[in-house]
Amino acid sequence: xxxxxxxxxxxxxxxxxxxxLDLTRDAFRAALGETPPVPGMLGxxxxxxxxxxxxxxxEKAAAVERQDxxxxxxxxxxxxxxxALSTAEVAEMLEVDTSRIRQRLTSERPSLYGxxxxxxxxxxxxxFWKQREVPGIxxxxxxxxxxxxxxxxxxxxxxxxPDLVTSNGxxxxxxxxxxxxxxxxDIVRLAAAL
Numbered sequence: 001x002x003x004x005x006x007x008x009x010x011x012x013x014x015x016x017x018x019x020x021l022d023l024t025r026d027a028f029r030a031a032l033g034e035t036p037p038v039p040g041m042l043g044x045x046x047x048x049x050x051x052x053x054x055x056x057x058x059e060k061a062a063a064v065e066r067q068d069x070x071x072x073x074x075x076x077x078x079x080x081x082x083x084a085l086s087t088a089e090v091a092e093m094l095e096v097d098t099s100r101i102r103q104r105l106t107s108e109r110p111s112l113y114g115x116x117x118x119x120x121x122x123x124x125x126x127x128f129w130k131q132r133e134v135p136g137i138x139x140x141x142x143x144x145x146x147x148x149x150x151x152x153x154x155x156x157x158x159x160x161x162p163d164l165v166t167s168n169g170x171x172x173x174x175x176x177x178x179x180x181x182x183x184x185x186d187i188v189r190l191a192a193a194l
Contacts, residue, residue, distance in 0.1 A: 004017050004020070005017050008020055008082075011082075011083060012083065013082050013083055015082065020082055023078055023081055023082055024075075024078045024082075026117075073149075073151050076151045076154075076155075077150060077151050080115070080124050080150055080151065080154060081115065081117055081122060083124070083125055084115065084122035084123055084124050084125065085122065085123045085124075085125060085128070086120070086121075086122060086123075087101040087102055087105075087114075087120075087121050087123070090112070090123050090128070093128065093131055093132075094132070094133070101121075101123075102121065104138075105121050105123075109142040109143075110141060110142065110146070111138035111139075111141055111142055112127065112133075112138070112141060113126075113127055113141050113144070113153065115150050124150065124154055126154050126157055126158065126175060127141070129179055134175065134178050134179055135178055135179070135181060135184075136178050136184030136187070137178055139184050139187075139188050140174070140178070140184065140187045140188055140191045141191075143188050143191040143192040144191055144194065145194060148194060156174065156194060157173065157174050157175045158173050158175055159173055160172065160173050161173065161174060161190065163186075163190060164177045164182075164186065164187075164190075166180065166182070174187045174190065174191075
């Protein structure tokens with residue numbers, strides 16, 4: 001467990017290893033169904049595994065073994081939650097009251113991006129930079145479809161887009177585009193099309 005503890009600290013995650021493992025387990029259960037994969041399934045003899053799998057006992061475990069995208073989405077979601085900031089942390093960083101943060105999260109067109117996995121708002125870190133909001137990101141977040149999956153949203157912000165070519169001719173991600181101070185309206189247009 002020492003390596004996990006060190007990794008969490010290096011990532012700025014302020015929770016114990018047990019809390020992180022509980023969070024990860026819950027994310028897997030949410031993504032893969034109400035029960036986690038059955039331990040020991042991968043160590044069974046092939047004939048037993050085939051028999052049990054044909055009866056449907058290990059469908060979810062088999063999906064994990066095949067590196068199902070849903071499994072990796074659960075990992076990504078767990079990482080988002082584990083590294084997200086609370087409304088109090090964001091309020092302190094932005095020097096406003098927590099009620100202002102909640103208002104921005106719950107307005108008809110939110111201007112901060114948040115998830116609410118356990119009844120409390122959490123704000124993924126991608127939208128903050130140098131202890132402030134990424135310039136122009138509030139306008140972009142207002143255009144996002146609220147039904148989009150958080151993993152997809154963050155992946156979109158961080159993935160290079162051929163529609164965003166910088167002055168030096170290189171493709172940029174929406175997030176890097178905003179940080180570099182390029183036109184926010186270019187990102188707003190792309191966000192509205194998601």
